Amino acid sequence: ELLATAQLLGELPKRVFLVGVEPEHVQTQLGLSETVAKAVPAAFTRACEIVERELVQMGKWAAA
Known part of the structure; x- marks a missing residue:
């Protein structure tokens, strides 16, 4: 439901991990x-x- 709602709003993420x-x-x-x-x-x-x-790759987190 969350992804369907995001799609309706035109805000789908580029990648999804399950x-x-x-x-x-x-x-x-x-x-x-x-x-x-x-x-x-x-x-x-x-x-x-x-x-x-993913946060490290985006430059938003320092690798541990």
Whole structure:
């Protein structure tokens, strides 16, 4: 929905990065399975790495 709204406003980003975790199975209950919950920290770390890399390339962040 966010990208569709950006498109309607004519403000699509040049690049989009997606980081996710594939579920073992899909069901209607709330919450994360144990497997997905264990994978979330690694996905978060990867997302942070991508953001930092992009900011460094844009000259908006000093490399660590």
